[in-house]
Amino acid sequence: MPPFSDTPVFDGHNDVLLRLRRSKKEDPAKAFLNGDDEGHIDLPRAREAGFAGGLCALYIPSPSREKDADGNFPTPAQPEALNETMAMAHLLFDIERRSGGDVTVCRTGADLRRAIAEGSFAAVFHIEGAEAIDNDLDALYVLHQAGLRTLGPVWSRPNAFAFGVPFRFPSGPDIGPGLTDAGKALIRACNELKIMVDLSHMNEKGFWDIAAISDAPLVASHSNAHALCHHSRNATDRQLDAIGETGGLIGINFGVLFLNRDGIKDTSVGVGPMLDHIDYVANRIGIDHIALGSDFDGTTIPAVMKDCRGVRLIIDGLKARGYDDEAIAKVTHENWLRVLGTSWGE
Known part of the structure; x- marks a missing residue:
């Protein structure tokens, strides 16, 4: 296939794997490969958009949407989480197997660059919330052998490893305790295996615990600037500075709840707030530390974007704001490829 763009x-x-899993389609892999015009991503729309790949999350929803007295979602039990993780991993590999080379599960930086150059959708096996992994970490090592290359220890709920930051506005991320002893062991094991640790959904104490332990770049895959939107999910200036100092990056989340200054789910905002967050982070820590982290199929995005084809609006917006081709390439793909390569020991 020709290059995407x-x-x-x-x-x-x-979160396309979760969307497909929840859809109960008879053949979800076929729906992704042939296109189903549901949600935000499928292969035909990705190719049309020049959307060349990304971190494909294996996320296990909470058993219910009922929060506890502290506003936390319930945590799924480890056996059920492991079963669901294996089912979504199977779906990812089934999509790759049946794609005829049009989808590649990438395990190295070379895999990423080759897939993008050849026009194959470059998927990275990512876990969001480590409930599938027990304290002994045996599953981590097996999943790494299967292709796991990035992991967020928590979603926005507590688990055995850390305390995920609850969804609150207005609020800072300093909510709850830091890493448990099992969480510290998990981070050390990820460093050993060269699995990138994702800090999105981590509360502030957990963030700084990881910063003290990890020898890899600090990465928040889908978070925004707290200075512009005072949501607990967003990164403070001090956190942004630490990300920049370690050579890491923050991927701008397209979710309107994390973009809008007033914290409301207003889908009429357009792409201007995304560009504002990109400007802010670039000015604060440099263009080398800003990228995209859409949260497609997992959040409510500006209506004007519609689906993954809307990423071209961001590129047009960056050009209109005076970003040159080199800077745009860094934001759209080069920063991710560099940081993933570094995290994977390449």
Whole structure:
């Protein structure tokens, strides 16, 4: 296949596997490969958009949407989480197997660059919330052998490893305790295996615990600037500075709840707030530390974007704001490729 685009977009987070799993389609892999016009991503729309791949999350929803007294979602039990993780991993590999080379599960930086150059959708096996992994970490090592290359220890709920930051506005991320002893062991094991640790959904104490332990770049795959939107999910200036100092990056989340200054789910905002967050982070820590982390199929995006084809609006917006081709390439894909390569020891 030809390359996706002269300006391909590699994205830091999507939930397409969960969408397909929840859809109860008879053949979800076929729906992704042939296109189903549901949600935000399928292969035909990705190719049309120059959307060349990204971190494909294996996320296990909470058993219910009922929060506890502290506003936390319930945590799924480890056996059920492991079963669901294996089912979504199977779906990812089934999509790759049946794609005829049009989808590649990438395990190295070379895999990523080759897939994008050849026009194959470059998927990275990512876990969001480590409930599938027990304290002994045996599953981590097996999943790594299967292709796991990035992991967020928590979603926005507590688990055995850390305390995920609850969804609150207005609020800072300093909510709850830091890493448990098992969480510290998990981070050390990820460093050993060269699995990138994702700090999105981590509360502030957990963030700084990881910063003290990890020898890899600090990465928040789908978060925004707290200075512009005072949501607990967004990164403070001090956190942004630490990300920049370690050579890491933050991927801008397209979710309107994390973009809008007033914290409301207003889908009429357009792409201007995304560009504002990109400007802010670029000015604060440099263009080398900003990328995209859409959260496609996992959040409510500006209506004007519609689906993954809307990423071209961001590129047009960056050009209109005076970003040159080199800077745009960094934001759209090069920063992700560099940081993933570094995290994977390449």
